[in-house]
Amino acid sequence: MAAGGGEFAGVSDGRLATFETVCHAAERTLPVQGAWVSQMSSGGFGGLVYASDEMATRLDELQFSLGEGPSVTAFSQAHPVLVDDLDGRGSVARWPMFADAAVGAGARAVFALPLCIGAIGLGVLAMYRVYPGTLLPDELSSALRLADISAYALLDLVTKDALPELITADGKGGMPLDRPVEFHRAVVHQASGVLVVQLDVSIEEALARLRAYAFAEGLPIGDVAEAIVARSLLLER
Amino acid sequence: MSDPHHNRELRLGQTFVRLADSLVNGFDVVELLDGLVGSCVDLLDASAAGLMLADQRGQLRVMATSSEHSRMLELFELQNDEGPCLDCFRTGGPVIVLEPAEQIERWPLFATELRSRGFGPSYALPMRLREDTIGALNLFVPPDVVLVAGDLEIAQALADVATIAIMQHRTIRAGEQLAEQLQTALNSRIAIEQAKGVISEHAHVEMDAAFELLRSHARRTQTRLSEVAASIATRAIPPSAVVPPSTPGRTSSSRDSKPAN
Numbered sequence: 001m002a003a004g005g006g007e008f009a010g011v012s013d014g015r016l017a018t019f020e021t022v023c024h025a026a027e028r029t030l031p032v033q034g035a036w037v038s039q040m041s042s043g044g045f046g047g048l049v050y051a052s053d054e055m056a057t058r059l060d061e062l063q064f065s066l067g068e069g070p071s072v073t074a075f076s077q078a079h080p081v082l083v084d085d086l087d088g089r090g091s092v093a094r095w096p097m098f099a100d101a102a103v104g105a106g107a108r109a110v111f112a113l114p115l116c117i118g119a120i121g122l123g124v125l126a127m128y129r130v131y132p133g134t135l136l137p138d139e140l141s142s143a144l145r146l147a148d149i150s151a152y153a154l155l156d157l158v159t160k161d162a163l164p165e166l167i168t169a170d171g172k173g174g175m176p177l178d179r180p181v182e183f184h185r186a187v188v189h190q191a192s193g194v195l196v197v198q199l200d201v202s203i204e205e206a207l208a209r210l211r212a213y214a215f216a217e218g219l220p221i222g223d224v225a226e227a228i229v230a231r232s233l234l235l236e237r
Numbered sequence: 238m239s240d241p242h243h244n245r246e247l248r249l250g251q252t253f254v255r256l257a258d259s260l261v262n263g264f265d266v267v268e269l270l271d272g273l274v275g276s277c278v279d280l281l282d283a284s285a286a287g288l289m290l291a292d293q294r295g296q297l298r299v300m301a302t303s304s305e306h307s308r309m310l311e312l313f314e315l316q317n318d319e320g321p322c323l324d325c326f327r328t329g330g331p332v333i334v335l336e337p338a339e340q341i342e343r344w345p346l347f348a349t350e351l352r353s354r355g356f357g358p359s360y361a362l363p364m365r366l367r368e369d370t371i372g373a374l375n376l377f378v379p380p381d382v383v384l385v386a387g388d389l390e391i392a393q394a395l396a397d398v399a400t401i402a403i404m405q406h407r408t409i410r411a412g413e414q415l416a417e418q419l420q421t422a423l424n425s426r427i428a429i430e431q432a433k434g435v436i437s438e439h440a441h442v443e444m445d446a447a448f449e450l451l452r453s454h455a456r457r458t459q460t461r462l463s464e465v466a467a468s469i470a471t472r473a474i475p476p477s478a479v480v481p482p483s484t485p486g487r488t489s490s491s492r493d494s495k496p497a498n
Contacts, residue, residue: 078424079417114420118427119470137293140416144294184298186310186430190444193434193470203431203470229307229434229444 015160018153019050022125022146027052030139032111032127036060037150039123039158040075049123049154055107059128062101069098071124074112078121080144081112084134108132113143115151118189120204122154148183152211159208162201182222191225199237209235245280249391252276256398265461266403266422267429270301271452273374273399278303281388283376285356287313288396289322290364290372292423293416297322297372300426305433305448312350313375320347321361325373331393332361335383351377360384362393364400371400371419425463431470439476454479 023035036056039046045064051057063069073094074081083091086108091099102110112126125147135143182188188210195206210228213235214221227233252272259269270288277286287302287309299313316322321344325332334340335358340348351359357380364372374396378384384392403418429451436447451469455462468474 077417077421079421080413082413082416084413114424116424118424118429118431119467120431134413141294144292144420148294184292184296185314186299187307189427189430190307190434190437193431193436194438196431196435196470196472197438197476202472229437 015157016050019150020052022150022153023050023052023056026125026127026143026146029142030127030135031133032129035125035127037115037123037125037154038063038071039154040071041121046123046158049157055105055128056126058105059102059107059110059126062098062105066095066097066101068095069102070095070110070112071126074114074126075116075121075124078114078116080114080140081110082134082140083110083112085132086110087132102128106130109134111135111143113147115147115154117151117155117207118203120155120207122151122158122204125150152183155204155208155211159205162205162208182220185222185225187229188221188225191228194228195235199235249280252280252395253398256395256402260398260402260405264402265425265463266418267300267425268455268462269399269402270422271462273395274301274303276395277374277376277392281376281392282382282384283360283378283388283392284382285309285377287375288364288372289313289316289326289375290419290422291326291370293419297326298423298426300372300422305445307444308354312347312354315347315350316375318346319344321359322373322375325361325363326370329363329365329370331363331389332359333389334359337380355379357381358383360389360392362389362396364396364403366397366400366404369404369415371403371415421463425466428463428466428470432466435469435472436476436479440480450479450481 019037023037026032026035034052034056036051036059037049038060039049048057048060051060060071063071070081070083085091086099087103107128108131109129110126112124114124115122127143191210192203192207195201195209196203199206199209201209210224211221214224217224224233228235255272274286274288277283285303288300289297290300292298296317299310302309302313313322321332321334334343337348337352337357340351340359356377358378360376362374363370364374374392376384376392404415429448432451433444433447436442436450437444440447440450442450451465452462455465458465465479469476469479
């Protein structure tokens with residue numbers, strides 16, 4: 001098993017546990033042979049966070065060095081890029097260098113899902129398979145849910161310096177994700193926006209602070225968000 | 238013109254021209270759907286309208302409502318558990334329930350919330366292209382109003398054009414295009430909520446007024462709504478950029494539901 005590399009090489013295993021779980025869940029439950037999570041920002045690649053095997057590591061490195069590929073596109077466009085055949089004409093036209101190199105390495109299909117929460121761009125969860133073919137609707141559904149989990153885990157990781165005490169709060173490596181439906185509520189994201197101004201922090205940190213507060217108080221994030229939007233709760237700066 | 242029918246036909250024509258234009262020239266899905274729910278309230282006897290799209294994870298998410306007031310958003314979010322949008326999405330057919338008793342029996346929680354907001358009958362129309370249902374359009378009217386068949390036909394036609402717009406390239410690149418469009422739209426919608434929060438706190442206005450400021454700025458600068466929202470949320474542009482100097486504090490807005498009378 002390849003572990004995380006780049007700037008996360010020194011991060012304790014606990015913090016990477018979620019990514020490991022996600023990548024192996026993808027490998028077990030979806031028609032893919034491996035998966036990886038790359039951190040990215042508007043400035044470019046932030047590093048490989050976790051890869052399930054050597055091929056996944058290689059596919060990440062290729063995109064990093066060539067500056068093109070499905071993960072790069074998925075991140076910059078903020079939508080899934082589902083490549084059913086890397087050897088097809090469309091793929092070669094889109095990523096001439098990457099498509100050739102990836103097929104040479106033995107990959108035939110790549111599914112790249114952006115890890116973004118509104119205006120917050122965190123990275124990409126990508127999966128590869130060694131034969132061509134796309135994801136069925138149910139498989140896409142599972143993949144998107146794995147991406148949601150990865151996005152919040154990556155949010156914890158990139159805001160760790162702002163919130164050092166919280167990442168280890170459960171002693172394992174991150175806060176549990178509430179029912180996903182809570183995170184899709186409009187009020188959660190409105191509250192993050194309110195906190196950007198109130199606390200004078202980035203939108204990433206605002207959401208992380210909201211999440212951390214809810215976790216520490218043992219409250220659903222939606223309830224905390226409602227109180228913030230109603231201005232009946234003020235978080236400390 | 239004084240003839241209301243002539244006026245409506247004119248506006249209806251303009252609405253379809255705008256929709257067709259977005260098909261040809263590309264568009265922002267959230268803006269398209271926002272325009273669609275606005276048209277439903279403008280053109281029909283509906284006092285409020287909203288639209289939910291499936292998020293490809295097994296949930297419906299609110300994409301546009303004729304009023305961005307928080308209480309309206311909640312009425313839609315509730316429908317992940319029960320309500321006409323959910324039934325419509327599951328069956329792929331229209332769900333029209335006029336009688337309060339039947340509403341309460343089918344959706345106890347939703348029906349109570351619907352009443353408390355002053356609405357009566359509810360109409361849900363599918364956003365469907367052949368065998369694929371991608372979401373539902375919901376129309377609400379005051380208790381003593383019933384939408385005529387012609388109104389429902391217009392609403393369904395508007396929903397159909399929007400569906401085709403979202404799924405237009407499906408035959409070319411199969412599932413990828415739909416996933417691109419839907420996921421982009423869902424994510425833009427989150428960015429809009431984030432930006433509403435920023436503007437609301439900066440300008441001391443309610444969420445619906447914050448949305449109006451965001452939308453007006455996008456129109457004024459001819460920028461896509463989702464781009465403006467992302468710039469505000471990431472502080473690439475300051476919230477003051479979208480707030481006219483004279484905006485009074487703590488206001489509620491404008492394109493809200495017509496009074497239920």
